[in-house]
Amino acid sequence: MSDLDPEEFRRLGYAVVDWVAAYRAGLGGQPVRPPVEPGSVRDRMPALPESPQPLPALLGELDRTVVPAVTHWQHPGFFGYFPANASLHSVLGDLLSGGLGVQGMLWSTSPAATEVEQSLLDGLAGALGLDPAFTWAGGGGGTIADSASSAALVALLAALHRGSGGAWRETGVDGTERVYVTAETHSSLAKAVRVAGLGARALRIVPPAPGTLAMSADALADMLAADVAAGLRPVLVCPTVGTTGTGAVDPVRAVAVAAAPHGVWVHVDAAWAGVAGLCPEHRGLLDGVEFADSFCTDAHKWLMTAFDASLLWVRDAAALPAALSITPEYLRDSATDSGAVVDYRDWQVPLGRRFRALKLWAVVHGFGLEGLRAHLRAHVALAAELESRVVAEPGFVLAAPRSLSLVCLRLAAGDGPTRALLERVNASGTALLTHTVVDGRYVIRVAIGSVATQREHVDALWDALRTGRPDGP
Amino acid sequence: MSDLDPEEFRRLGYAVVDWVAAYRAGLGGQPVRPPVEPGSVRDRMPALPESPQPLPALLGELDRTVVPAVTHWQHPGFFGYFPANASLHSVLGDLLSGGLGVQGMLWSTSPAATEVEQSLLDGLAGALGLDPAFTWAGGGGGTIADSASSAALVALLAALHRGSGGAWRETGVDGTERVYVTAETHSSLAKAVRVAGLGARALRIVPPAPGTLAMSADALADMLAADVAAGLRPVLVCPTVGTTGTGAVDPVRAVAVAAAPHGVWVHVDAAWAGVAGLCPEHRGLLDGVEFADSFCTDAHKWLMTAFDASLLWVRDAAALPAALSITPEYLRDSATDSGAVVDYRDWQVPLGRRFRALKLWAVVHGFGLEGLRAHLRAHVALAAELESRVVAEPGFVLAAPRSLSLVCLRLAAGDGPTRALLERVNASGTALLTHTVVDGRYVIRVAIGSVATQREHVDALWDALRTGRPDGP
Numbered sequence: 025m026s027d028l029d030p031e032e033f034r035r036l037g038y039a040v041v042d043w044v045a046a047y048r049a050g051l052g053g054q055p056v057r058p059p060v061e062p063g064s065v066r067d068r069m070p071a072l073p074e075s076p077q078p079l080p081a082l083l084g085e086l087d088r089t090v091v092p093a094v095t096h097w098q099h100p101g102f103f104g105y106f107p108a109n110a111s112l113h114s115v116l117g118d119l120l121s122g123g124l125g126v127q128g129m130l131w132s133t134s135p136a137a138t139e140v141e142q143s144l145l146d147g148l149a150g151a152l153g154l155d156p157a158f159t160w161a162g163g164g165g166g167t168i169a170d171s172a173s174s175a176a177l178v179a180l181l182a183a184l185h186r187g188s189g190g191a192w193r194e195t196g197v198d199g200t201e202r203v204y205v206t207a208e209t210h211s212s213l214a215k216a217v218r219v220a221g222l223g224a225r226a227l228r229i230v231p232p233a234p235g236t237l238a239m240s241a242d243a244l245a246d247m248l249a250a251d252v253a254a255g256l257r258p259v260l261v262c263p264t265v266g267t268t269g270t271g272a273v274d275p276v277r278a279v280a281v282a283a284a285p286h287g288v289w290v291h292v293d294a295a296w297a298g299v300a301g302l303c304p305e306h307r308g309l310l311d312g313v314e315f316a317d318s319f320c321t322d323a324h325k326w327l328m329t330a331f332d333a334s335l336l337w338v339r340d341a342a343a344l345p346a347a348l349s350i351t352p353e354y355l356r357d358s359a360t361d362s363g364a365v366v367d368y369r370d371w372q373v374p375l376g377r378r379f380r381a382l383k384l385w386a387v388v389h390g391f392g393l394e395g396l397r398a399h400l401r402a403h404v405a406l407a408a409e410l411e412s413r414v415v416a417e418p419g420f421v422l423a424a425p426r427s428l429s430l431v432c433l434r435l436a437a438g439d440g441p442t443r444a445l446l447e448r449v450n451a452s453g454t455a456l457l458t459h460t461v462v463d464g465r466y467v468i469r470v471a472i473g474s475v476a477t478q479r480e481h482v483d484a485l486w487d488a489l490r491t492g493r494p495d496g497p
Numbered sequence: 498m499s500d501l502d503p504e505e506f507r508r509l510g511y512a513v514v515d516w517v518a519a520y521r522a523g524l525g526g527q528p529v530r531p532p533v534e535p536g537s538v539r540d541r542m543p544a545l546p547e548s549p550q551p552l553p554a555l556l557g558e559l560d561r562t563v564v565p566a567v568t569h570w571q572h573p574g575f576f577g578y579f580p581a582n583a584s585l586h587s588v589l590g591d592l593l594s595g596g597l598g599v600q601g602m603l604w605s606t607s608p609a610a611t612e613v614e615q616s617l618l619d620g621l622a623g624a625l626g627l628d629p630a631f632t633w634a635g636g637g638g639g640t641i642a643d644s645a646s647s648a649a650l651v652a653l654l655a656a657l658h659r660g661s662g663g664a665w666r667e668t669g670v671d672g673t674e675r676v677y678v679t680a681e682t683h684s685s686l687a688k689a690v691r692v693a694g695l696g697a698r699a700l701r702i703v704p705p706a707p708g709t710l711a712m713s714a715d716a717l718a719d720m721l722a723a724d725v726a727a728g729l730r731p732v733l734v735c736p737t738v739g740t741t742g743t744g745a746v747d748p749v750r751a752v753a754v755a756a757a758p759h760g761v762w763v764h765v766d767a768a769w770a771g772v773a774g775l776c777p778e779h780r781g782l783l784d785g786v787e788f789a790d791s792f793c794t795d796a797h798k799w800l801m802t803a804f805d806a807s808l809l810w811v812r813d814a815a816a817l818p819a820a821l822s823i824t825p826e827y828l829r830d831s832a833t834d835s836g837a838v839v840d841y842r843d844w845q846v847p848l849g850r851r852f853r854a855l856k857l858w859a860v861v862h863g864f865g866l867e868g869l870r871a872h873l874r875a876h877v878a879l880a881a882e883l884e885s886r887v888v889a890e891p892g893f894v895l896a897a898p899r900s901l902s903l904v905c906l907r908l909a910a911g912d913g914p915t916r917a918l919l920e921r922v923n924a925s926g927t928a929l930l931t932h933t934v935v936d937g938r939y940v941i942r943v944a945i946g947s948v949a950t951q952r953e954h955v956d957a958l959w960d961a962l963r964t965g966r967p968d969g970p
Contacts (some may be wrong), residue, residue: 224945
């Protein structure tokens with residue numbers, strides 16, 4: 025009945041490491057997304073065993089049942105959604121976290137879990153060129169949320185609390201609150217608005233500046249003024265740096281200027297693109313973030329860190345605890361009462377939290393900032409090359425300006441052929457692509473950014489695209 | 498700039514496995530909670546490196562900076578809060594998840610991630626004796642949330658949507674909603690009410706039945722009727738099976754009977770105690786759960802599974818997606834459109850999700866249901882013995898009836914001596930205890946349930962308690 029003893033753990037741990045090594049080494053030979061029928065995995069799952077079973081039997085089940093039915097997100101041919109990298113550095117960092125098995129809900133429940141996270145987020149704020157106001161020394165601070173969705177939700181809650189003059193905790197929302205996004209903003213903002221009890225009617229869709237997919241700051245200013253005049257209360261605006269659809273970049277500085285007169289919280293969602301700020305040549309993307317109230321970018325997308333690791337910085341370190349703290353007797357302790365420490369449970373919805381900072385630390389330690397920049401630059405260069413090919417190839421259309429490592433394309437022949445092309449490439453197993461819709465047209469997104477993706481994989485993708493189109497050579 | 502190659506990963510992975518094995522093996526010799534000054538870890542953290550650093554240097558930093566400053570939750574002398582087990586079986590399961598590195602947000606983004614989870618939750622529903630209505634075949638279904646806090650939140654959101662006749666998604670909350678708990682209910686319910694925009698005024702504290710700490714179903718019935726008569730809308734009641742303070746058990750069946758006439762959603766929070774349902778002799782605790790709308794118990798507490806793994810079952814599989822689904826173009830796919838699959842992103846606030854089911858599977862596989870029952874029973878037996886000692890020892894008072902493996906005690910000499918005793922034991926480093934307040938009195942909680950805890954550790958704790966009191970022998 026007891027847990028593995030250290031010697032068993034060592035032996036079985038080596039076996040699992042070997043299994044992972046073999047899985048990763050063999051990825052290139054697997055179809056990125058194998059064909060799977062709904063229910064087929066459930067049909068093959070064994071009943072829960074009454075007696076303990078040996079680990080190798082579990083590994084066998086994985087080989088037989090699981091591996092043939094997962095989408096291989098770590099595959100070098102993964103160009104869908106945005107790649108969610110689980111670099112092997114980060115996998116080892118996460119194993120250290122599992123080994124320690126600590127709970128970082130309060131500072132006192134594991135001081136290092138809190139302080140390593142604070143330190144890393146301060147360091148990354150510097151590396152990204154964020155305003156020092158977002159660091160702990162500057163009166164703000166960073167945290168690791170599970171996802172950009174959750175980061176947006178807590179930013180909204182802090183905004184609601186601040187916008188209510190502190191009444192929100194007691195009386196809730198009143199139906200006059202309004203939140204400003206664009207049609208390209210990630211759906212997590214609409215979800216946050218819903219979760220927060222505002223309903224879809226609270227969501228204002230700011231139109232794009234003419235000829236772009238980016239928020240019009242002028243239109244925002246007009247909408248804010250009109251809503252205030254109508255007795256409504258603007259609480260939050262979310263400019264996006266790198267939308268999911270096409271990588272469009274809202275003008276953060278101008279948005280912040282429009283928001284300021286009304287005291288509206290500015291939350292910058294840079295889930296995918298924000299990490300590019302590590303490279304000085306891309307730091308212009310973050311222009312104006314110094315005027316935002318909160319800024320989010322995902323380490324678990326392009327920063328090589330296994331999900332979940334969304335980085336959230338706020339300008340006012342008191343804002344999230346003011347909105348979210350609740351201290352029952354069983355969570356009271358002298359460190360918290362002293363006010364000298366940060367309790368990260370007050371920065372999130374869940375109470376418990378893993379030591380997520382270790383996987384992030386392992387990534388920065390193992391790649392170094394130079395290595396991370398090299399990755400970002402390599403992906404951007406590959407995307408630029410693909411963009412050139414698309415532009416030069418008859419029958420292909422660049423559907424939106426390239427944004428960093430995201431290329432959006434379609435066939436001149438129309439939606440049907442474009443969709444057929446995507447489906448043909450995906451069915452081939454050599455690459456995985458996903459789509460969006462731009463100006464009413466079906467568009468293929470090529471998101472380059474998997475840690476394993478090299479030139480040869482983008483070349484192979486281009487060949488598949490060129491030869492796969494209905495009228496292909 | 499590239500990630501570890503398979504051979505490097507193998508070599509470094511073995512080193513990390515060795516590090517974890519040594520950490521766990523050495524735990525008994527560490528103080529459970531070492532003394533740490535606020536800021537001391539941050540002061541020692543190195544700057545982010547520009548160039549890649551070797552992994553052994555990171556392990557060295559952990560030994561120097563982190564290990565001396567974590568609370569050792571996996572220590573056999575950990576009796577605080579509720580133990581959050583990260584059994585080594587589960588650590589290996591989580592390593593497999595990291596190795597695969599897949600995203601299970603949609604069925605199509607990794608079919609096995611969804612279906613293994615569905616299958617395991619069905620199997621565990623059976624092993625816990627839950628009503629088949631909570632299984633996928635029965636029209637309900639289970640999911641793994643990150644925490645009981647998040648499970649309570651999504652249950653509340655589903656309740657709000659259902660209670661509004663479907664208007665909630667569009668119009669939000671209206672201030673008439675009410676949620677029913679007791680003074681002993683976990684603070685996550687108050688947090689969920691706040692997050693959902695209801696404000697603290699929406700929270701109704703149902704008094705206990707006389708002479709108990711458990712909810713009075715009669716009082717609940719009266720409050721519901723009075724609120725409805727006053728034009729308010731009761732939406733959710735949360736009976737707890739095993740409160741955090743003392744392990745009290747609300748009468749789920751009677752609560753459900755009181756809630757039924759008003760169509761109120763019944764969410765059972767059995768975060769700690771629910772897993773005891775694996776043992777037939779404790780299954781009475783779950784009496785009445787068959788009438789609930791949702792039921793939550795944490796695998797990451799007493800079921801040996803590394804955080805985060807909170808198990809949530811709902812009776813109506815459509816309830817959470819009805820409240821939470823949003824499908825932008827870039828998340829549309831044919832599997833989702835077919836309606837034949839479950840997209841777990843619609844069961845939670847975040848979009849992304851790890852393959853959490855693997856660590857749970859590794860636990861059930863490695864211990865077997867027999868092994869899990871043996872663990873639970875051993876902890877309950879140790880607690881019963883401790884309870885007898887407390888009752889028999891002059892100067893000690895049993896502060897609440899023992900609940901499974903939770904013993905609450907105080908000194909007859911009063912709050913000051915009881916608090917001093919807790920602090921003395923914690924300072925000794927041999928054990929970690931936390932406290933609560935019962936009937937206005939300071940009470941020491943002894944939560945037995947760490948996977949490593951054996952008789953000798955409870956014996957040592959009792960010696961420390963007996964000899965540590967101000968008037969001790």
